Amino acid sequence: MTTLSDTLFQSTLGSIYSGELPPGAEVNEAVLAERFGVSRGPVREAVRRLQGIGLVSREPYMRAMVVSLSPGEVRELFEMREALEGMACRLAALRMSDADLDRFAADLESARLARQDAGPHAPAPSDFDFHERIIVASGNGRIAATLCGDLYHLLRVYRRRSGAVRERSDEAHAEHWQILRALRARDGELAESLMRAHVARASRQVTQRLREMDGA
Amino acid sequence: MTTLSDTLFQSTLGSIYSGELPPGAEVNEAVLAERFGVSRGPVREAVRRLQGIGLVSREPYMRAMVVSLSPGEVRELFEMREALEGMACRLAALRMSDADLDRFAADLESARLARQDAGPHAPAPSDFDFHERIIVASGNGRIAATLCGDLYHLLRVYRRRSGAVRERSDEAHAEHWQILRALRARDGELAESLMRAHVARASRQVTQRLREMDGA
């Protein structure tokens, strides 16, 4: 069973992702209610949920707005991701089965081949799949929910904004294999370090892009 | 300005902390609404916020319940806290000013003296103060909000439940000084390791207590 507020939550999330509601845009309950042909009640709940995951900021009696992250806040986001995804990687090294790791390796290689065939302009779902696989395999549902939920939502908006997605795909792939080797060696310490470095590099790229955009 | 749903959120949080609403208890919108003399609307929002921070679980059309964490989920909580608080400690080592560190050391010592004077049965706010100070000093508002908000709320319920608060106060104090020394040495790496070990020890104590309680 899915309620109206669920639907509205998803739809509004989509509007934010697509840029239809860019950072800083006002979120008017009545407007949303009319657009979707429902009353304001479910809209309120959806907006509150968006506020809960940090995508919308709101004060009592003030208009709600799509959050507009400063470069510093983007940095904070990546620091948090670095900590959590590093820990997830360490846990995965201890908890993934050998069979899981073999399947993982096979999927990683076939994803690379598929991307190569499709050319450089195809959508690249494989990057997040790599991270998501490890996160889920960590066996820590709470970390997974945070990384794949709140943080992912926010980072997704700013990755799109900065266009910093494609660039590093070759280096990223090499780093992914390095991490995978650490997982297979059951070296949690190393796997954590590698993942943290990997995330930190992505962070540097995005923040640099944002600075350039600010300057331009 | 504070709205009704804000008030209800805080009050219900208090009811959960105090044990009046223990883990597993049903959260009935109409009952809460009548108790506080308001309509169901603000109650719904408050319950949704509690759901948002993970203190209440809810499915459409199902009664809401105060979450009842399994020992495994408590472990997950501590793993996440270890990762985040470790990172916060590393950042604090890089970002705290010398003056901050001096004040911090003085406060830590005076808190110990106060606790010694008050005897072993006085409330011990100093433990969390230590952690909170470092977390805030990390300069990462997002990590701070997570640790001092969501995670703290949940851990607080289970620390109370397990009664594992007082026990380690002497060891904990020694570990706190060790961490402080690392901060003053500006050794982020070491500070992070020490904090992670410190949290991990607390985790082991709480999970062991919970197991004992389960057995008894």
Added chain:
DNA sequence: TTCTGCCAAAGTGTCAACACAATGACCGTT
């Protein structure tokens, strides 16, 4: 006795209207 299907009770989801706070324009004063 046990199982199945139905029914009433309880509880949540949704709605439309009303109450209150904030914003911005208008007007009189200095």
Added chain:
DNA sequence: AACGGTCATTGTGTTGACACTTTGGCAGAA
């Protein structure tokens, strides 16, 4: 012309009623 106060407008907070879903018990059949 610039400043400060007043008021309509806009939008959020709150309410009570109605619609829908779930739940638990009851009656009847196997």
